[in-house]
Amino acid sequence: MTLSLSNEVVEGLKGLGVEIGIELSKKLIANAVKLALYSDANIPSNPEIYATNPAFAKQSEYAVVTVLFLATKYGYDSQKLRNLLEQHGLVAAVLEEIVKVYDTNKKDLLINNLKIGHSLPHITDAEWRLTCDVKSSASDKGSGDLTYRISLGRYREKTGERESTVEFVCNPEELQSFIGRLKEIERHCEKISAPK
């Protein structure tokens, strides 16, 4: 599959360094990378970018974000991206700047694209609490049974807030069995990744 850019994107890129000055274009490109990677709430406002030609600045910003996103989607390296941009006759300094920010942020862009789309809840962490049955409304004397309360979940990347996906209880034997089953998966993963 080959990457092709729409007329709107090409026009937005070609105007950088022409319709908008070089220094402001560089700021716009840096801002576009932030837009591609983070939510609006975490990006400081840059009114100067839109001060002189707001409509065109928006189009150029959209064009840069699109190029970065598509280059990542198609697995382009910086040379391939350079070749693509050269076909459209961009201002040399603008071309260099786009290739440079792509190279610098390639890993983050890749991770960002990996997370786009639908998937099952992805768990990255386990919280636990150990309790003991001491007394209850049904029995004056508790059984003394130990119970683990397990919460499997993840931390939201943007806020650091923990999100629990599933919670359940188990006694030490059941926890041992759960760990055993997880280790079984781990062994199979190791087998597959081991060099043959």
Added chain:
Amino acid sequence: MAVLRNEQREHLKILREKSPEAVVDLCKLAIDYLNNGPNEKKYSAVAKKLNTSQDLVQPTIEALVCLLIDATKSSVSEADFENLKTSGFSLDQISILWQFVSSKRIFVENILRATSPREFRFRDLEWRLDGKIASRSLLYQANPIIIIKLHLDTEQVSEHRSVLGAKRDESKKKYETAKQFLLQTDPNNLVHIIDVLERALLESKTHRMRDMLKALHV
């Protein structure tokens, strides 16, 4: 539990007046009540045998079941139980009643425990290892993904019972106690999760934990 409630004492009056054999018959009826619920035919037959009214038998059986539940809830010892002497019971009758209470204690304990709030317990898991090779936003990739289906249940079942197979044989009501969760993780995080859970498991085996359990008198 050392002292019977007035109402209980009144309902158990019939036991004090009857022979040990009659007490055994009434205790057997109380066990039957626990297993199968009230049975008027049996009450009538026992009333005839004991030469008493059927209206007296049923409250006596219910008072015996109450005695059993109260004794179980407060974990009464045999020595405590002998305090029934103060309520006019003979040593033979107390001995029979103690046998009745102690033989059904675990059964009642389990029922009492089962009535406490239910939480979902880990029962089993199924897994699949997938390789994510492309997506709309990233055409070229190779990422291992572990899909896990967690089987949870509010019922605690014997480890010898087939977890998944058992569900097919059970009534619809029981089936509703089960719940499944589909989630995913990756090999790196799987190793991290195993590590966290193994450390959690070790905590239950420490001296500190044993001391805590002792301190709580459980």
